[in-house]
Amino acid sequence: MSTTVEPGTIPPHALHRVVQTALEEDAPWGDVTSETLIPAGATATATLGAREPGVFSGGAVFAHVMHAVDPAIRVDLQVEDGVVFAPGDVLATVTGPARAVLRAERVALNLVQRMSGIATVTAQYVSAVSGTAARIVDTRKTTPGLRALERYAVRCGGGHNHRTSLSDAVLAKDNHLAVLLASGIGLGTAIRGARQRLGHTVHLEVEVDRLDQIEPVVSAGVDTIMLDNFSTEDLVTGVALVGGRALVEASGGVSLATVAAIAATGVDVISVGALTHSARALDLGLDIAVAPAD
Template identity: 65%
Template sequence: MLTPRIIDRAVGAALDEDAPWGDLTAEAFLPVDAIARAELVAREPGVFSGGEVFAAAFRLTDPSVSVSMRIADGDAFAAGSAIAAATGPARAVLTAERVGLNFVQRMSGVATLTARYVAEVAHTDARIVDTRKTTPGLRAFERHAVRSGGGFNHRFSLSDAVMAKDNHLAVLTAGTEDEAALTAALRAGIARLSHTAHVEIEVDRLSQIPPVLAAGAHTIMLDNFSLEDLRAGVELIAGRAVVEASGGVTLETVRAIAETGVDVISVGALTHSAPSLDLGLDVTVA
């Protein structure tokens, strides 16, 4: 998802936002021929993500700036670790530094939080996945960061897969509790899809599972289920569909959720609540 085109478009927009008419401070105070070296240093431990994005901030500011990476996306690091270095014209290095830092701090924060969730469920077969609760315009970056942290991605957009949630079902069934009507309505929608489309249906109670299974859902999301009901749902589905748990998942609850036997645990907090990691640039004259 995080292609060079997507990186350059977003980083270019960020640079335009930060220095729309140039860097007034650098141009006023820094000699045009001054060369600087900026070292990206971790102020706290974490998991790294965003190396290509960090490099793009300097490349797009001035192609003569060279960036060397010490670690790769997905690598863990300790506080004090030197992660990367950028060397080139001082004006360009200092103009690009904040944009480069903003991206890599955000992405490494997402990767670090994801890695903590993944560690909690490592003794099970459950996958930790993200959601569409991402920063508008930065989904590819945050989704890449989730992968850096050892997690997996849910559908990227509304166009990638079918997910009929509670509000869809409320409209579809007009409030009826009739199981046969639910199955028929879902089957009618599935019949209009390509055979390649993946269909996921969200349920909020155990009684919805049989009609959803009968409709042919590929994945069933158990939303805000208790641990007892999650176990019952896994047993009821019995391998006939992928079982996803969702709703209010935290680091304190994810282990017990995974131990119910679900296949996937979707966690909105990976992207909407991850704090940026404390990374800094130490600049010296080269």
């Protein structure tokens, strides 16, 4: 079973940077335990196995870690990213120099467990809104340095990505609006001025937290309006007030218990910070059998 969204790929430069940083952090001067105890010529065969159900994400990342430690390590992925697995399933097999496999083990596991946890919780949210037009998206509440991997994991779970960074799009939130108000600049005036200065391809979104803010924002010409911490009743009213003139995003107070009701209000997008900031790493294990040296 696969997701309905093609996850695409992780930018190679981002993957390389994450893996190199993690390996340098974990073994800055080598793996003193393996280098002391394990014979230099020993080889290892290992299986990456599932100890609980979930959605797989990070197969290429797992393999990249292994190959970064030693290109002689062979990794055979048994499932594709985005595939649902059950406890006991073998997700990948690894064969290579034992010292290298042991050195790569923790970093490889940390990343694939984290990514699979994100994919799994995302799939739960996506399933909860099935049958509606709402799209589940992530936020910038990602682990610093791991955004590219975590955003990819969201896609593996069938979700979508919000803006990648502060450089991608205009998203005026409550603190931006507070500064404008303190500066004596009206919201509608600020939005119209921003639209004139922006390139025609730049997306413009504004967050509001009251119904009476909707009309001034939408009439000023935004692409998306974010209704933040609205009740479901006010979301229904807000969608009607927007009347198709902009995309409507719901944010705040979103959980697995509430997301279906939020989706039923007719919003186009539901942003969920919990996909990345609260996802639990899945319980995956790498079980190693070491063969003696010749």
